[in-house]
Amino acid sequence: MPPLDKRIKKFLKNSIRVAPKISNKGELAELRAGLVSQYPQTRKDAIKKTIQQMTLGKDVSSLFPDVLKNIATNDVEQKKLVYLYVMNYAETHPELCILAVNTFVTDAQDPNPLIRCMSIRTMSMIRVDKILEYVEIPLRRTLQDDNPYVRKTAVICVAKLFQLNKELCIELGVLEDLVSALDDNNPMVVANATASLSEINAMDPTVISLLDLIQSHVSRFLLALNECTEWARITILGALAEYTAQDCVEAQEIIDRVTAHLQHVNPAVVLATIKVIIKNLVQIEPEAKKIVMTKLASALVSIMSTPPEMQYVALRNIRIILEKYPTLLTKEARIFYVKFNDPLYVKLEKIDILVRLVDPTNVKQCYVLMRELKEYAMEFEPEFVSRAIQGLAQLAIKCGEMTFVSKTFEILLDLLESQDALRNDCCIAVCDLLRHAVGNEVLTANACELFSTWPVNEVLLLSDSAKCNYIWLMGQYPNKFGELQDKLSCFIENFAEEEPLTQTSILITVVRLHSKLPGSILQNVLELATNQIQELDVRDMAIIYWRCLSMPNADQLIAELCSSVSPQIENTLDTFTPDVLEKLLTEISSVSSVYFKPQFDGPRNAVHHHNVVRGRHIDELKDLAKNELARKANDDVLLDFDEDEDDLVSPRSSMAAGGPQSHMDDLDNLFDFGVSSSSQNNGNGNDSIDKGVADLNLGKPEQQQSNQQQSQQSQNTINSNTQDLLDLF
C-alpha cells in the first residue's frame, strides 16, 4: 500500500477531475470521442492511449483527422505525441497531411527551439509531396536560426529534402545555405552539414563537389574536431579521410591534430582517426612515421579491450591494416592470444591475425607462437582446432626455416596420433608443408608412411579439400603407398558423389598413374567423368585427357603433362589485390571493411528517389496490400475451426487474387536484383557486362519457376487444409 498522504492526493485528484477518463481497452470509438472531447485533459489522455495502441501495432490510422486536430497546442508534450503520430501515419493519409501544414509553418517560428526543431524535422521526414511544397520558408528560416540546435537539425533536413525531391531542393537553393553552414561557428552544425553534404554527394555526385568543399574547409574541420560530440567527430574525421594533403607538412599537421583522438573511449572514433592517419601516413617523413606507427599500434591494442563484437570489427580492420604495414603490431602479439572466454568468431580472427603479425625472421617469436597454436589445437571446439592446425601450417610456411618446418611436422603427427578426428585438417596441413619443403625426403617418407597405414575401406576423410590433398599425395609419391590400387578404387567407387575438387584430383592421379594401374580403372574413371558428371571443369578435363591418351605418342605426352614439378609454395596466407587493398584502407571502420568487400562507387541510391508518396494510386496499392494481409489473417483464423463454412471458400479465391500480385512483387524483386548485380559487375570491371546480362537471363526463368512452385505449394497446402476442414464438418 502506498503511504496515506499519497493515497489522499490520488483520491483528491480523481474526485476533483471532471474530465472523463479513457479506459484502457483502447476501442476506436472511445478514442475518437476522447480526441475531440471538450476537456483538454481528456484529449491528451486519448492521444496517449492512441499512441499506445499504435506502438502495440494496432492500426489506429482511421483516427488521423481527429488526432491532427490536437496538433496546435502549447503543451510541448502533447505536441510531441501528435507529431509522433503524424510521422507514423502520414503515408497512409497523404491528403490529410496538408491540414497540418499551417501548424508546421507556425511551429517553425515558435519561441521554443525544441518545437522549431521538431517541426522542421517532421516536415522533411514526412514523405508526402504536398507537404514538400510548403517546406521552403520554414527550412530557409531554420537554416538561419540563431539557435545551433535548430540549425544542426535543419542542415540534415536539406539532405532529406534532396532525397525526396532533388529538383525542388536545387531550385530552392538551400544547398548554398548548406555549404555556408560549413563555416558555422558551432561544431555540431559543421559536423551535421558535412554529414548532410556527403549523403547528398552519395546520392548524386554531380550536384556539389564534395572534395573541393572538404579541401577548402580542412582547417575549419580540424578546429571543430576538438569541440564536438563523438559522433560528430566521426563524421568530420570521415570527411578528413577523403582529403589528400598537399605536401608532407600539411599531412604531418593533420596527423598531429587528430592523433589525440586515438585515445578516445569510443572505438568508432579511434578507427576513424586511424583511417585519417593511414591516409596521410604515406606522405610524411620516415622518422616521423615511426613515432606515428607506435601510436597507431597502441591505439589498435586499446580497441582490443572492448566487448567481443567490437573486437571482431577491430580484428577485421587490423587484418586490412596489417596487409599494408605487416610489422605494425609485431611487438604486440601477446594481445592477440586467445582467451578461454572469447567467442568462437573472435578466436578464429585472432589466430589469423597472430599468424599474420609474426615476424618471419624472428625465429624465437615463431617458436613461441607455434607452442601457443599447439595448445589451441588441443582444445575441444572443432572449428577452432581446425583453424589452429591451419595456422600452424601457415606459420611454418611463413617462417620457412627447415628445422621449424620439421618441428611443426612433428607436432602435426603427434596431433594425428592423439585424435582421429583431426585427420582432415592435419592431412591438408601436412600436404601444404610437403609442397613447401619440396624434396625433403625425411618428411615425405614419414608422412606417406603414416598415411598409408590408414585403413582403406572405412570413410577416411570427410572434407573435399582433405580428400583432394590425400589423393594428390598418392599421385605424387605412388611408390611410398602400399595397396595403392585398393585405396584409389575405394575413392573411385564414390566418384559420382564426390565434390568437384576431389573428382579432379582423382582424375589427374589416375591418368598420371595409368601405367601402374590396370587399364580398366582408367577407362572407368574417364567414362564416369565424361558421362555422369555435370561439372564442366571435370568433364572438359576428362575429355582432354582422353584425347591425349588416344594420340599416337600418348605415354610421352601424359608423362610431360603430369611429371612437371609443382612450384614450391611460399605463402598460404590469402592477400588482397593491391587496388582492393587501397580501397579497403580508405574504407576502414565501415561495413565494407568487415566484409572485405570494397564499396561500389557510383550512384548507389538510385532506387531511393522514387519513394515519395504521390497522389492517390499508391494509396490504393497500399489498401490492396492491406486487404490482402487481412485476408491472410483470415486464413489463420480458419485453422481455429471457428469460422462458418461459407467463409471456407473465400481463401481460395483470395489466394487466386493474391497470386498475380505476389508474382508482380517477385518480378520487381528480380528486377532490383538484376540491376544491382549487373551494375556491380560494371563497377568491378572484372566481369564483362555481357556476363551480367547472361546471368540475368539465366537467373530469371529459374527464379520465376521456383516462385511459381512456391506459390503453387502454398495454394496446395491451403486447399488441403480447407479440404480437411470440410471433411471434418
Added chain:
Amino acid sequence: MGNFFSSMFDKLWGVNKELRILILGLDGAGKTTILYRLQIGEVVTTKPTIGFNVETLSYKNLKLNVWDLGGQTSIRPYWRCYYADTAAVIFVVDSTDKDRMATASKELHLMLQEEELQDSALLVFANKQDQPGALTASEVSKELNLVELKDRSWSIVASSAVKGEGITEGLDWLIDVVKEEQL
C-alpha cells in the same frame, strides 16, 4: 457548504470546459485576421492558411476554442472533419467580392445541412466594410439567402477586421446565444 462546493465545481467547469467555435468562409475573406483580432487584438499579416489555426481565448468567463480553417477550394472538403461538437459557426464573407457571393452561399448552405451542425448557432460577418464598394449587411444577407434558414439562431453583422469594427458586437451576440443553449 453545499453552496461552496457547487460554486467550486462551477469554476472548475468553466475552466475545464471549452466551447468549440469554427470560423469558415471562402479564401481571402479574412478569417485568420478575425481570429487574431480576437486573440491578441491586433492586425497580423497573414498568408493563405493551409490547414488550420486554432487559438483558445477567454471571453466573458468562457473558454473558447476557436478554429480557423483554411478556405481554399482544395481544403474545403476537409471542413467536415471539424464539425463534431461545434457550438457555433462564424461564417466570414468578403463583402467586396460580389462575383463569388454565389459560391459562398452554396458552401454555407451545404455546410449547414450537415447533421453534426444542426444545433450550432451561426454568425455571419459581412467583412471588409472599410473597403469601398462593400455590400451592406442586408445586401449580403440577401445574397446568401439567409432568410431561408429555419430552426437556427443566426445573425449577420457588418464588420471590418482591420479596423476592429463589429467583431466584438458579433461575438457578444454569439456568446449569449450559445450560453443559453449550452448551460
